[in-house]
Amino acid sequence: MGNSPISLSIEQIRKELPATWEIATGDIVPRIVRVYDLSQYLDGIKIIKALANLANEMDHHPEIFFSYRSVRVELYTHTLKGLSSFDLQFAISAENLLNNF
Numbered sequence: 001m002g003n004s005p006i007s008l009s010i011e012q013i014r015k016e017l018p019a020t021w022e023i024a025t026g027d028i029v030p031r032i033v034r035v036y037d038l039s040q041y042l043d044g045i046k047i048i049k050a051l052a053n054l055a056n057e058m059d060h061h062p063e064i065f066f067s068y069r070s071v072r073v074e075l076y077t078h079t080l081k082g083l084s085s086f087d088l089q090f091a092i093s094a095e096n097l098l099n100n101f
Contacts (some may be wrong), residue, residue, distance in 0.1 A: 005077045005084035007045065013083050023083075024074075032075040032087050034094070034101050039069075047071045050097055058093065060086045095101040 010023055010030060017023070018064045038044050044066050053074060055061045065072040075091060077084035 005080060005086040007077075007080050008083050008085060008088060010012060010083065013088055016088055020095060021091050029076050029081050030083055032083065032091050034073045034091065036071040036073075036098070037069065038071065038101075041068055041085060044068075044071045047098060051094060054090070056098060058086070058090055060090050083090060090092055 010025070011013055013023060013032065017032065021032055024031045024033045036044070036047050037049075048064055048066060048071060049095065051062065051064060051071075060075075060077075063074040065074075073094065075087040
């Protein structure tokens, strides 16, 4: 992304966050979370590959958890210990890229 992340409040994130994503506040650091439910195991591999390519392009790397029927993506900005413009942009870009899943 090149620039420095801009810290955003939960309220600011909610205004633009795609409906399929949620904000998890149970941890010390809030996160943006999306779970992709899968009908086939290999769909998860496709999603992870697409997200990994996006992460490299944006230079912003989510935590990705993979199980047999789901992929869970968690975003927050480690350097800010909170949510930022980078997290929101990644969620929007991922949603546009993977809107078929």
